[in-house]
Amino acid sequence: MEISENALIKGIKRFEAPSDRVIRGIGDDGAVVDMEQGSYVFVQDAMTEHIHFEFAFMEGYDIGRKAVYINVSDILAMGALPLYFMVTIGIPAKMSYRDIQQIYKGMRRAAKEFDILLLGGDTTETKTDFFIDVSMVGKIVTRHYFGRNRAGKGDLIAVTGVLGESAYGLSLLKEGRTDRGLMRFIRRYRAPQPPYAVWKELVKHDITTSMMDVSDGLIIDLEKMMAESKKGARINLDQVPMPRLLKKESKESLALAGGEDYQFLFTFPPHKREALSSITEMGFPISIIGKVDTGKGVRLFEKGKEKKIAQKGYEHFGDTA
Incomplete structure (x- = not known):
């Protein structure tokens, strides 16, 4: 692609629809939305074979754990506790049912550590490379969300x-x-x-x-x-x-x-x-x-x-x- 990731995100941000319910939108570790029961954080992070990992260096169990950990990290960074997550995986023909089981076992292990629940997701076929995409929701438990935009002079x-x-x-x-x-x-x-x-x-x-x-x-x-x-x-x-x-x-x-x-x-x-x-x-x-x-x-x-x-x-x- 001819532009950088940061430039791409800035371009995408122009399509963001304004709303009084959205406290913090595109441009942070997660989005913060105000609801009747409080403020919630929504995050999504993907891992793609040959970009984020190699099966030569990581087993399926580790990939599953890491996919959950990196989303939990984003939730915490916004001042929230993780609650639920969903996952989409893209499966190439080279992978076996056992491979997929190991990935989900790794996710289950990480989810238990933070007491979060898997609600479902999607599965799809890919031609060559495996990918895993996790979306997660958490609830703000701090006085205000943390985020990247609150640093003050002299901090x-x-x-x-x-x-x-x-x-x-x-x-x-x-x-x-x-x-x-x-x-x-x-x-x-x-x-x-x-x-x-x-x-x-x-x-x-x-x-x-x-x-x-x-x-x-x-x-x-x-x-x-x-x-x-x-x-x-x-x-x-x-x-x-x-x-x-x-x-x-x-x-x-x-x-x-x-x-x-x-x-x-x-x-x-x-x-x-x-x-x-x-x-x-x-x-x-x-x-x-x-x-x-x-x-x-x-x-x-x-x-x-x-x-x-x-x-x-x-x-x-x-x-x-």
Whole structure:
């Protein structure tokens, strides 16, 4: 395609019909709709063979789990709890009934972890490649939805967990490195369970102003957040959490642009810093990596000096930005 994914989404947004019931529409991890019983979030995320995964690297069970996890991640990032989901799968002739069973077993496992129910969906035939497309609904449980458009001037920028583990796991599989000591990275790639426990603490202490999950890469995702919030950001690369092995092997770019971390990137006001510290003291890994300002885009600094990087993350319909 001749345009980027972001440009395509902007073009599609022009077809969005305005409604008083739609609190947040196209341009976020999910859409927020106001109903009589409260506000609900609707998300949809697909995985396509040869684009998002290879059967050589992932079994059907892992694909099923991951398909649910990435949608749960979007629901949580909007400040909601997941409730129900539906799934459509495209099945090529090369796949067996057992293959499909394993995928649904993986989905059932992930659904049980978050107490969500499969309601149905659709099945269709494809000529060559398998795909799985999950739609999910959740209910807002926070004071307001999180979203990408609520970052404020002076807010601090933070991220949960460690970045680059999933991308490093994929690189290990491509290199045929499956040593026992490296399997945790491969497991993170195959089954990126959202950090639900730390999310609950962030919600409990009412800390965040905006939030999204890191799916395409830290830098490109932060650029999306700042664009939606009409703000800029300064990031201290020295504070970005990553595995020691990435630095040892000079693969720091995987933490900045590798993607598929499914950790939470969020902003919060400085006066909430003490509350955030109380969460980290409980053992939850959270790193403050920067600050929101009135500029435009994302500026990167390392050891006090501004730095430019060529690779910012993954974008469909084009090379990595």
